[in-house]
Amino acid sequence: MDSILLENLISPITLAFLLGIFATMIRSDLEIPEPVIRIFAIFLLFSIGLQGGHELALADFGAMRGAIVVTVLIIILVPLLSFLVARYIIRLSIVDAAGVAALYGSVSSVTFVVSRAYGESADTPMDGYITGLVALLELGIFAALFYGRLALARATDARHTPLTSILTETLRGRGLLLLGGGLLIGAVSGETNFAKVEPFFVDLFRGVLVLFILEMGMTAGRHLKEFASVSGRMLIFGITMPLVNGFIVTGLATLAGLPVGSVFVLGAVAASASYIDAPAAVRATFPDANPSIYLTSSLGITFPFMIVAGIPIVWQMAQFWHGV
Numbered sequence: 001m002d003s004i005l006l007e008n009l010i011s012p013i014t015l016a017f018l019l020g021i022f023a024t025m026i027r028s029d030l031e032i033p034e035p036v037i038r039i040f041a042i043f044l045l046f047s048i049g050l051q052g053g054h055e056l057a058l059a060d061f062g063a064m065r066g067a068i069v070v071t072v073l074i075i076i077l078v079p080l081l082s083f084l085v086a087r088y089i090i091r092l093s094i095v096d097a098a099g100v101a102a103l104y105g106s107v108s109s110v111t112f113v114v115s116r117a118y119g120e121s122a123d124t125p126m127d128g129y130i131t132g133l134v135a136l137l138e139l140g141i142f143a144a145l146f147y148g149r150l151a152l153a154r155a156t157d158a159r160h161t162p163l164t165s166i167l168t169e170t171l172r173g174r175g176l177l178l179l180g181g182g183l184l185i186g187a188v189s190g191e192t193n194f195a196k197v198e199p200f201f202v203d204l205f206r207g208v209l210v211l212f213i214l215e216m217g218m219t220a221g222r223h224l225k226e227f228a229s230v231s232g233r234m235l236i237f238g239i240t241m242p243l244v245n246g247f248i249v250t251g252l253a254t255l256a257g258l259p260v261g262s263v264f265v266l267g268a269v270a271a272s273a274s275y276i277d278a279p280a281a282v283r284a285t286f287p288d289a290n291p292s293i294y295l296t297s298s299l300g301i302t303f304p305f306m307i308v309a310g311i312p313i314v315w316q317m318a319q320f321w322h323g324v
Contacts, residue, residue, distance in 0.1 A: 016210045018173030020217020032215045040212040047201040048181020052132035057187045066256030072134045077107025079144035098148025099282040099289035103298040105140030106274030115268035124261040135179040246271030246314040252320035264318035273298035
């Protein structure tokens with residue numbers, strides 16, 4: 001276990017993230033242009049969708065029933081639990097709690113990639129179809145926005161934007177479009193056609209990821225400076241909530257009969273928080289939600305915690321549930 005943790009700490013992904021934070025701390029002029037970052041994000045999201053669709057096309061759906069049930073439960077329960085904790089324990093406003101729930105109800109594609117690599121290095125690889133199911137977990141954004149709208153309706157007894165409008169707005173987001181479109185293309189393209197684009201979308205994936213995470217480190221460094229204006233309760237939330245979600249989901253996945261590698265990855269992504277697509281959906285639906293709360297918690301606390309310590313902890317949770 002110690003060697004796996006050390007390998008994770010000195011991986012290019014982790015070190016690039018720390019380099020980004022360090023660059024911000026010393027006020028370096030290092031900068032990756034915003035259009036380039038958008039290209040990186042598009043590439044990573046579409047690549048995850050393609051790979052997921054390709055794996056789903058090869059999967060035995062009879063063997064996936066347990067994993068599909070767990071995926072549906074994650075979409076419903078994780079944003080609900082995050083909303084309730086943020087609203088009634090952390091005592092955020094309804095819109096701020098909904099914003100937090102949207103980010104924690106969605107998934108971090110970077111955390112998924114790192115956890116997948118971590119599981120492989122620990123000789124506990126996930127089943128291939130898990131990639132496709134992870135792409136579907138973006139629906140957690142819609143679930144969180146729904147809970148927020150429902151809470152506002154109960155609190156104000158006023159008419160609000162119809163739920164169909166919320167669904168439409170979410171479906172128009174680039175995250176669902178790229179992941180869902182990539183999923184469909186990967187599923188129907190066939191082995192021969194997929195092999196033609198595999199060198200670009202698969203072989204280059206990790207290199208682009210390292211550059212992207214370098215920028216994420218710089219962004220996290222900037223948000224850490226803003227955290228002085230956010231309650232210390234969010235620091236506790238940003239560390240504790242992922243562990244709670246991870247523990248619950250690894251337990252559910254184990255009860256569903258999934259192997260330990262798949263249990264671990266599903267638990268890790270359930271413990272992660274989005275910082276690419278969910279913030280845009282939150283701004284569109286709840287413009288009064290404070291980004292210094294939900295984005296600082298997700299990107300400045302949960303993301304580095306998961307990369308450095310959270311992923312190994314969730315791996316231990318999966319081992320615990322499997323009795324290893």
